[in-house]
Amino acid sequence: MNTPEHEQVNTPQHVVVHDPTLRDGHHAVRHQLGAEQLRAYAKAADAAGVPVVEVGHGNGLGASSLQAGQARLSDDDMLAVVRESLSKSRMAVFMLPGWGTTADLRKAITHQVDVVRIGTHCTESDLAERHLGFLRENGVEAQGVLLMSHMATPERLARECAQLVEFGAGAVGIFDSSGHYLPADVTERITAIRGAVDVPVAFHGHNNLGMAVANSIAAAEAGAGILDACARGFGAGAGNTQLEVLVPVLQRMGFPTGIDLYGVLNAADIAERELMPAPPTIDSVAVVSGLAGVFSGFKNRVLDISRREKVDPRDVFFELGRRQAVAGQEDLIVDVALTLREALGS
Amino acid sequence: MNTPEHEQVNTPQHVVVHDPTLRDGHHAVRHQLGAEQLRAYAKAADAAGVPVVEVGHGNGLGASSLQAGQARLSDDDMLAVVRESLSKSRMAVFMLPGWGTTADLRKAITHQVDVVRIGTHCTESDLAERHLGFLRENGVEAQGVLLMSHMATPERLARECAQLVEFGAGAVGIFDSSGHYLPADVTERITAIRGAVDVPVAFHGHNNLGMAVANSIAAAEAGAGILDACARGFGAGAGNTQLEVLVPVLQRMGFPTGIDLYGVLNAADIAERELMPAPPTIDSVAVVSGLAGVFSGFKNRVLDISRREKVDPRDVFFELGRRQAVAGQEDLIVDVALTLREALGS
Numbered sequence A, B: 001m002n003t004p005e006h007e008q009v010n011t012p013q014h015v016v017v018h019d020p021t022l023r024d025g026h027h028a029v030r031h032q033l034g035a036e037q038l039r040a041y042a043k044a045a046d047a048a049g050v051p052v053v054e055v056g057h058g059n060g061l062g063a064s065s066l067q068a069g070q071a072r073l074s075d076d077d078m079l080a081v082v083r084e085s086l087s088k089s090r091m092a093v094f095m096l097p098g099w100g101t102t103a104d105l106r107k108a109i110t111h112q113v114d115v116v117r118i119g120t121h122c123t124e125s126d127l128a129e130r131h132l133g134f135l136r137e138n139g140v141e142a143q144g145v146l147l148m149s150h151m152a153t154p155e156r157l158a159r160e161c162a163q164l165v166e167f168g169a170g171a172v173g174i175f176d177s178s179g180h181y182l183p184a185d186v187t188e189r190i191t192a193i194r195g196a197v198d199v200p201v202a203f204h205g206h207n208n209l210g211m212a213v214a215n216s217i218a219a220a221e222a223g224a225g226i227l228d229a230c231a232r233g234f235g236a237g238a239g240n241t242q243l244e245v246l247v248p249v250l251q252r253m254g255f256p257t258g259i260d261l262y263g264v265l266n267a268a269d270i271a272e273r274e275l276m277p278a279p280p281t282i283d284s285v286a287v288v289s290g291l292a293g294v295f296s297g298f299k300n301r302v303l304d305i306s307r308r309e310k311v312d313p314r315d316v317f318f319e320l321g322r323r324q325a326v327a328g329q330e331d332l333i334v335d336v337a338l339t340l341r342e343a344l345g346s
Helices: A005-009 A021-029 A035-048 A075-085 A102-110 A125-137 A154-167 A183-194 A212-221 A243-253 A261-274 A284-292 A296-309 A313-322 A331-343 B005-009 B021-029 B035-048 B075-085 B102-110 B125-137 B154-167 B183-194 B212-221 B243-252 B261-275 B284-292 B296-309 B313-322 B331-343
Strands: A016-020 A052-055 A090-095 A115-121 A141-147 A171-175 A201-204 A226-228 B016-020 B052-055 B090-095 B115-121 B141-147 B171-175 B201-204 B226-228
Touching (some): A016 A021, A016 A090, A021 A052, A035 A052, A035 A075, A035 A261, A052 A115, A075 A090, A090 A102, A115 A125, A125 A141, A141 A201, A154 A171, A171 A183, A171 A226, A183 A201, A183 A212, A212 B212, A261 B284, A284 A313, A284 B243, A284 B261, A296 A313, A296 A331, A313 A331, B016 B243, B021 B035, B035 B261, B052 B115, B075 B090, B090 B102, B102 B125, B115 B125, B125 B154, B154 B183, B171 B183, B183 B212, B212 B226, B284 B313, B296 B331, B313 B331
Parallel strands (some): A016 A226, A052 A090, A090 A115, A201 A226, B016 B052, B115 B141, B141 B171, B171 B201
16 A cells, blocks of 8 residues: 555654553453453553553543442552553553542552643643642652543643643643544644643543544644554444554654554454453444434433433433533433423423 | 644544445344344434445345355345435445346336445456446446455555546545555555545455454544444454444544434444354454454354365364455365364474
């Protein structure tokens, strides 16, 4: 295949692939991965040369709870297992302030975590100040990432990212939490953020519109230096960017990752066999939640409440999108369903 | 989501979505769809406003055989069931000269087929001359499509397409049969073909590299007027472009299709429930066959022979790609496996 000209005029940067299979994938299995599963996958990713392996409860450090779901293993156990399974890959954790606290960060540091990501809603980077400061004081590599980033303008995201850098983030990033973006949306946002910060920029995609790989490539072409991807796309709903697809596509586009192709295919085979009941696919609910820009974690509650109230769950998703619902606002689902029901005159 | 400028300067054309769920999907179920399955899906696609519904054995008219697989239903039965199930959608068939003959085309005409596609290997459009001529004489809308199109240069594809138009094709197209393309490859090829013909140009994608939707969008942006897509991506290996994902993405990109969103989601739900054991996903073999540019129909034989000869099936695929293997050359698999085995010194 000839390389088109527009790929040759850019000087391609080395892309760091950040693998949250053992953290974001947890959402697809109610946080029930056990020690043998973590070990099998972490060793395979390490052997493949995946640079960063993230582990934890789906909602990050400190999130195991009745509300967010009890994980099978404690944070301590997960970190210990993955730490001893990695020889070259760096170990990462994720934390949402509110779920996790400085005490959880201390715990991660005792497990010799290499990279800590602090995530906030896309307009609330303020909430990361204390934790990013703590990590800076302790000399731990810290990243600040913005969730549900399609809900903010490129300019707003750029300002929030600049603030994350001031707080101490050594890298910043945006999550397409609801899988809403098309490639031009990603290009615009990564470009805006790159104009506002001097640190590496990360992109984390979901596949609701079949665009996770294409969006990640758009991010790399706009200068993103960190791309998130999970083996077999392991993750909630339509899943995440598929790691073992992204790696060779990046290679073909001229973005070296340092990851061995057969190694990452082996890791993906292990993930499919050991971690998941079935690989994610794009079902109708995933398409609709992606179009509506709604967090796919709402799925089961939307389906249950829609059945009870005899309304179309697709209408509920689109209305939740219009109301800019975000995680934590599950009460809105009932409200929306009742409003739609009344509008039907029943 | 703001519409980026480059989308506004083009005048978007109306895109005709061509749905081969009931033909290409047959490859995923050994051509075993029954009358009730064809009827249920065809009615749902018709209700959604899908403009063209293609039906038949996976290899097209006349292909049911021991070698290509015996279909559950005869061509006559398939065409009769789908014809009576469609009220607005047009009915299409596919034919590969060699498998099908003029007698098969006559039969399709008696079933009031609306669109006939004649497919050949990408460098062998000559083989379509007689059948396209026959269809022109009989006043049937005919299309000429080139399979495994990544194996020819854009210039060669443009010449082959121009020849198909001379033979009588009212539309021409390229199939990414092995799922090898990235979007820039598609842009380059559709642009070259558009420069050589005045008829609508079709693109048919496969999802081996997670790019089927992105490649289809690239085709539309380069001026393709016909895009193929299957419900839930129903098809062999990694599957085809996913219909109910493509439709709303085209809508967001400013390419109207006339297809109702909820209707096509309903059709996809029926397809998942009634037609397939499970929706296609991108497994490691699919990634490798896409990268290697090898027809994914080789999969089972490559796996069997590799197991027997104790060689890595991924090596076999890459070597088949280097040797430019095409469907019908299955003998090459044994040859390649033995060569690799010897190279291993065993």
